[in-house]
Amino acid sequence: QVQLAESGGGLVQAGGSLRLSCLFSGRAFGTYGMGWFRQVPGKEREFVATIHRAGTFTSYSDSVRGRFTISRDNAKNTVLLEMNSLKPEDTAIYYCAARWVSTMTNSSEVAYWGPGTQVTVSP
Numbered sequence: 001q002v003q004l005a006e007s008g009g010g011l012v013q014a015g016g017s018l019r020l021s022c023l024f025s026g027r028a029f030g031t032y033g034m035g036w037f038r039q040v041p042g043k044e045r046e047f048v049a050t051i052h053r054a055g056t057f058t059s060y061s062d063s064v065r066g067r068f069t070i071s072r073d074n075a076k077n078t079v080l081l082e083m084n085s086l087k088p089e090d091t092a093i094y095y096c097a098a099r100w101v102s103t104m105t106n107s108s109e110v111a112y113w114g115p116g117t118q119v120t121v122s123p
Contacts, residue, residue, distance in 0.1 A: 002024065002111070003025040003112075004022055004023070004025075004096045004097075005025070006021070006094065007020070007023075007117060012122070013121070014087055014123055015085060017085075017086065019080060020036070020094055021078060022036075022078065022079045022080075022096030022114060024077040024079070024098065030074045032100055033053050034053075035050035035051070035070075035103065036048040036049050036079075036081045036095065037095045037097055037107060038094045039092055039095065040092045040093075045095065046061065047061050047107070048064055049069075049070040050070065050105060051071065053101065055072050057103065064083075064090075067083065067085045068081060069082040079096065088121045088122065088123050089121075090119065091119060093118050094117050095115075097112065098111055099111050099112075
């Protein structure tokens with residue numbers, strides 16, 4: 001049984017930075033690809049970033065590439081999302097996601113979700 005718990009959201013001014021953390025509870029964290037998605041009210045949940053189970057491959061959406069960095073620490077069962085140069089359009093609930101073995105770029109590929117953490121970027 002897998003459980004995910006995000007932390008680190010909050011309010012920040014445009015141009016600022018935040019770091020989101022996701023703690024994975026369960027067995028064999030190192031066999032799961034991990035990712036981050038985000039959602040605003042009235043819109044579909046959208047892909048942000050994903051990382052290979054060994055941390056050897058990462059992928060980002062066009063809207064965050066160059067500003068966000070995903071990483072993982074398999075010894076601590078943790079995945080991070082470093083967010084820099086934040087923009088008001090980054091405001092959303094951010095969700096941690098897990099998929100056995102593979103990375104993911106679509107919400108339909110996700111096996112497990114965290115409850116989400118709110119990120120608000122003021123102008």
